[in-house]
Amino acid sequence: MRAKPILLVTAHRLAILAYIAFALFPLYWLLKVAVTPNDLLYSEGIRLWPSRASLEHFDFVLRHSAFPVFFRNSLIVSGSTAVIVTILASLSGYALSRFNFRGKYWLVALMLLTQMFPLVMLVAPIFKILSPLGLTNSLTGLVIVYTAFNVPFATFLMQSFFDGIPKDLEEAAMIDGATQFVAFRQIILPLTLPGIAATLGFVFTAAWSELLFSLMLISGNDQATFPVGLLSFVSKFSVDFGQMMAAGVLALIPACLFFLLIQRYLVQGLTAGAVKG
Amino acid sequence: MAYAAHHDGLPVRRPLMKNIADGAAPYLYSAPALILIVTVMLVPLALGVSYAFRDIQLLNPFSGAFIGLDHFRALSQDQAFYRALRNTLWWTGASVFLQFLLGLVLALLLDKPFYGRGLAQALVFLPWAVPSFLAGLNWSWLFNPVVGPLPHWFYALGIMSEPSNILSDPQLAMWGPIIANVWWGIPFFAITLLAALQAIPRDLYEAASIDGAGPVQRFLSITLPFLAPTIAITILLRTVWISNFADLIIVMTNGGPADRTQIVASYIFTQAFKRLDFGYASAIALVLLALLLAYSMLIVILRQWLLSKD
The missing domain is CATH 1.10.3720.10 (MetI-like)
Known part of the structure; x- marks a missing residue:
């Protein structure tokens, strides 16, 4: 009798987490592209986080x-x-x-x-x-x-x-x-x-x-x-995707x-x- | 309110001026909105409808003559239009169905209080705040095998035989904008359905479970009937709205490859801004408007018929 509610609650939380992941992942990717320096944009295109992150795109967009x-x-x-x-x-x-x-x-x-x-x-x-x-x-x-x-x-x-x-x-x-x-x-x-x-x-x-x-x-x-x-x-x-995504x-x-x-x-x-x- | 004066049962004599002022009240309240809608939407709409019967080409100073039904005659022969019409059905049907289904599940998940619900709700509703063309750009980036992870994930899961861009595959391209649209539109259904769920009196559920009704039975006999009016109206509004919604398609595929993702709304956009033929674009828009009006009437009549049958 006690196992069932715990199972249900876990399933519920997992479902909520799945929705949150689906909602946020594209936004995370937007941020990831925005902090990737230009020389790594394509070579590390599909890494989850670039080996070197920089704010150069933000700096350019805001100042130039x-x-x-x-x-x-x-x-x-x-x-x-x-x-x-x-x-x-x-x-x-x-x-x-x-x-x-x-x-x-x-x-x-x-x-x-x-x-x-x-x-x-x-x-x-x-x-x-x-x-x-x-x-x-x-x-x-x-x-x-x-x-x-x-x-x-x-x-x-x-x-x-x-x-x-x-x-x-x-x-x-x-x-x-x-x-x-x-x-x-x-x-x-x-x-x-x-x-x-x-x-x-x-x-x-x-x-x-x-x-x-x-x-x-x-x-x-x-x-x-x-x-x-x-x-x-x-x-x-x-x-210029980096700058565009930074502006985005x-x-x-x-x-x-x-x-x-x-x-x-x-x-x-x-x-x-x-x-x- | 003149109406209230009769309503409370006491025959109250009121000065004539006050009656006139009271009668005018609702018109005064709605006048600013009404004037704006008429001048900025209705008048241009009438003008736009008239363009459908004229030869309006932006860069041609000799255009502008009335040509009667010529645009509609051309339209009835236009194979690209019929293809766009079929694509619109597919685009709208799949988008609305998936948005509704996932939105309903999300609303049900968020209905009962749990630790962290406020935060979860704020996060899952966030895509709604993302400008649509930015969502389109971002998703086309995600589907691109050079810079996006999705093709590689699909390949690893065995859904795809090689990590390629679905946006350039004529068979699959429509799924790109549909997925982006579902991502973007789930919050709308979830918000309205969650609001409707929370308006259901809680004691109904308690009474039902005392009577021994299981969760499925409670859902079918309490939740669904209560949600039905909201479901009907939101699906109607969204269907109309999504058939007119071309942003994602224009940004992600521009109607390609080989017109496989061209819907009527994006076809209108192409005619107007690529070929600068506003006359023909207006004619297509008029046909789309007529179809959507017919669809809405059908739903409203169906709803009345269902209500009167009870």
Whole structure:
């Protein structure tokens, strides 16, 4: 009777370890390539750790490339997008969660439609619309586009967090004379902080990774975000994998930090809202 | 809320202005998001749809004329499109199935508290934070026998007859992006399914085990029915999303070798940015959109039918 639980527990821990190994091994390899000096890159290509590790690629990327500029641009774009999307999605998510109104059905249908088509289709039209406004080759233009792309999913996410908060709370406040907006701001929003954190992190990582529109809307190096910058390592004379991977490792840091902090809230919040169809 | 005023049973007379303000409230809350979606997505979408009926070539100043259904006529003869359609089915089906299966197992493993769960959860969800094209670059590196360990491991395990790059093997190439996609997408299913699992009331399980139900029976009669709505909606969303997801394929194989990994989404990308033929690219995108809408409608109708049958 006692042997069975121990066996089960061991199997469970081993399975968890297998998942962790699968999740982390590619990231480990990224780091390994980034610290391998160029002369060993191919000769020790398949060793688990190079006989000589060095930080020369990191040093080069940080001091002699435009990477710090890309990094700053990405930080500005992703940060602004995350904040604006979260504000807009809190408002619209609250509307979907708390009100029954004509047009609600159409709003949801519209938001679902935006998830359906290949965004490639929008590149040329968006370029045509933003160009006369002076919003191409500008970080502002990029923030506007990313905000629009991320608002629908963020709205559904925020709605599920609001659904998890009992309605009586703001009804009680409104009986005490508060308007609904005041009740929303002072009572409901503070309770949704985990949801807000989750949405912020979710949108930040999405904007941080976006390549296509950044590639198409930005032409100058001084406005480029880091995915575009990374590709510039490829388009030089030869692909400099060491430097590229070093830049990749550096670029992973903020996204991963953000994600490690918020993943707990993501699960909690979705639990509270009891994600249902 | 006008609705609440009727709802509490007391006929409350309220000033007209207040009623109007209350009625407008939901529209005011959703207006900023709605305006942005309409101007940055819906208007360009309409423009993009119109391109499908026009001759739009980026470097040709004489293009732009309306040509009716010519693109669609060309498309119906385009063998590369049909191959891309078949590849899309394979790519989407295999990716969604494996992501879902492994995601569900992971969610079940993480459901009960154990020492170090918080850390384990943070680590296994990490791939989700990796930018997709970086994941693609990294995996193509891993599959390369010169600099990556995977071909040698497969060879040692006897899966491969020699350590070669599966990305350049027409028979196996699609597995490369699929594996990268599964690695990247497991966390999405695991997060949503874990959230749904934790929302199941615990006493149901206790009651069932008092009644003598075994673990398998508990899973089939409690867990699965509770998860069903979440499973349906996440699979629907992911299917649509993965059919449109070309990043990994473009980075890892660029549709090759011999178009064996070309899916419709990457074919659109090739038409638009390699051949600069935006008209034809829009026509293909429109067909893909129609197919995905039809698929979603089918799932929604099926779900309604199943619900009404109960």
